[in-house]
Amino acid sequence: xxxxxxxxxxxxxxxxxxxxxxxxxxxxxxxxxxxxxxxxxxxxxxxxxxxxxxxxxxxxxxxxxxxxxxxxxxxxxxxxxxxxxxxxxxxxxxxxxxxxxxxxxxxxxxxxxxxxxxxxxxxxxxxxxxxxxxxxxxxxxxxxxxxxxxxxxxxxxxxxxxxxxxxxxxxxxxxxxxxxxxxxxxxxxxxxxxxxxxxxxxxxxxxxxxxxxxxxxxxxxxxxxxxxxxxxxxxxxxxxxxxxxxxxxxxxxxxxxxxxxxxxx
Numbered sequence: 183x184x185x186x187x188x189x190x191x192x193x194x195x196x197x198x199x200x201x202x203x204x205x206x207x208x209x210x211x212x213x214x215x216x217x218x219x220x221x222x223x224x225x226x227x228x229x230x231x232x233x234x235x236x237x238x239x240x241x242x243x244x245x246x247x248x249x250x251x252x253x254x255x256x257x258x259x260x261x262x263x264x265x266x267x268x269x270x271x272x273x274x275x276x277x278x279x280x281x282x283x284x285x286x287x288x289x290x291x292x293x294x295x296x297x298x299x300x301x302x303x304x305x306x307x308x309x310x311x312x313x314x315x316x317x318x319x320x321x322x323x324x325x326x327x328x329x330x331x332x333x334x335x336x337x338x339x340x341x342x343x344x345x346x347x348x349x350x351x352x353x354x355x356x357x358x359x360x361x362x363x364x365x366x367x368x369x370x371x372x373x374x375x376x377x378x379x380x381x382x383x384x385x386x387x388x389x390x391x392x393x394x395x396x397x398x399x400x401x402x403x404x405x406x407x408x409x410x411x412x413x414x415x416x417x418x419x420x421x422x423x424x425x426x427x428x429x430x431x432x433x434x435x436x437x438x439x440x441x442x443x444x445x446x447x
Contacts, residue, residue: 194221194256194257195218195219195220195221195254196219196220196221196222196223196255196256196354196386197217197218197219197242197253197254197255197354197386197388198217198218198219198252198253198254198257199215199216199217199218199238199242199251199252199253199254200216200251200252200254201214201215201216201250201251201252202214202215202216202238202241202248202250202251202252202253203215203248203249203250203251203410204234204237204241204246204248204249205249210410211232211234211237211410212234212237212238212241212248212251212410213409213410213411214251214410214411215234215238215251215407215410215411215412216412217238217405217412217415219386219388219403220386220402220403221386222384222385222386223386223387223402223403224377224380224386224387224388224389224400224401224402224403224418225386225387225388225389225401225402225403225404225405226389226390226391226397226400226401226403226404226405226418227239227388227389227390227404227405227406227407228390228391228392228397228404228405228406228407228421228429228432228433229390229406229407229408229432230408230432230441233407233408233409233410234407234409234410235390235407236358236390238390238407239356239358239388239390241253242255242356242388243272243275243277243356244260244268244272255271255354258271273301273350274352274353274354275352275354275355275356276346276347276348276349276350276352276354276355276356276385277347277355277356277358278340278343278344278346278347278355278356278357278358278360278376279343279358280358280359280360280362281362281363283343284331284339284342284343284346285331286330286331286332288330288331289327289328289329289330290313290317290326290327290328290329290330290331290334290342291309291310291313291314291317291327291328292309292313293331293342293346294312294313294316294317294327294342294345294346294349295309295310295312295313295349296346297346297349297350298312298349298350303350310327312349313327313345313349314327316345316348316349317341317342317345319345319348319378319379319382320341320342320344320345320375320379321341321371321375322338322341322342322345326338326342336363336364336368337364337368337371337372340360340364340368340372341372341375344360344372344375344376344379348379348383351383352383352385353383353384353385353386354385354386354387354388355379355380355383355385355386355387355388356387356388356389357376357387357388357389357390357391357400358389358390359390359391359392359393360372360373360376360389360391360396360400361373361391361393361396362392362393366395369393369395369396370395370399373396373399373400374399376389376400377399377400380400387400389401394421394422394433394434394435397418397421398418398419398421400418401418402417402418403415403416403417403418404416404417404418404420404421406426406428406429406432408428408441413426413428413429414426414428414429421433422434427439427440428440428441
């Protein structure tokens with residue numbers, strides 16, 4: 183449980199965004215994003231296509247440099263860290279990519295242990311054992327480790343991607359549209375695995391998704407971004423009944439409401 187006492191480290195959000203701005207040419211994608219993500223909790227970021235979800239994620243990861251604003255992880259402004267210090271922060275982060283992003287030329291076990299092998303933190307023999315251990319945590323047999331990604335179904339590829347994301351036991355995990363391309367049953371299975379592994383690691387999770395059922399299953403907290411700003415933040419279980427007309431329209435998938443599709447000029 184997070185302490186509410188003033189001045190304790192538990193009061194510091196795991197991730198804090200303030201005034202985050204990013205434009206690409208004349209297109210202002212982020213327009214002052216403010217968001218706190220609690221340590222040990224699961225945050226789901228919602229929003230339509232082009233609303234700024236992925237850009238926000240990439241800014242936190244350091245893949246995109248914001249034009250203005252601050253990003254703090256454990257109370258440290260990451261823009262002020264040296265390259266070595268920033269790499270140390272990134273070492274504590276795991277990522278499940280939307281389309282798996284597995285390396286086709288490597289067997290599954292090497293995909294799972296890729297980060298550990300690349301950083302020479304583990305021998306190849308130990309990496310095989312580690313991969314088998316982590317694959318078991320996502321419901322896959324050790325024998326799957328000898329297959330190539332091309333031999334896997336979409337659901338299995340997601341599981342392998344999840345195994346790779348947690349193999350180094352990160353304390354922050356990002357999930358980019360974790361149920362995209364999956365049928366409803368497999369989507370629910372992946373969500374259950376996400377909840378289990380995040381809880382087991384005691385990690386802080388940040389997910390971006392369009393899937394409202396998934397958002398309610400995996401999220402403790404939720405926030406919605408619209409036109410580059412956070413317009414609502416609350417409990418994920420309240421999605422669809424928040425009292426915010428924009429959020430409720432989005433969560434219910436209603437065509438009529440304050441959010442209107444913008445026509446490209």
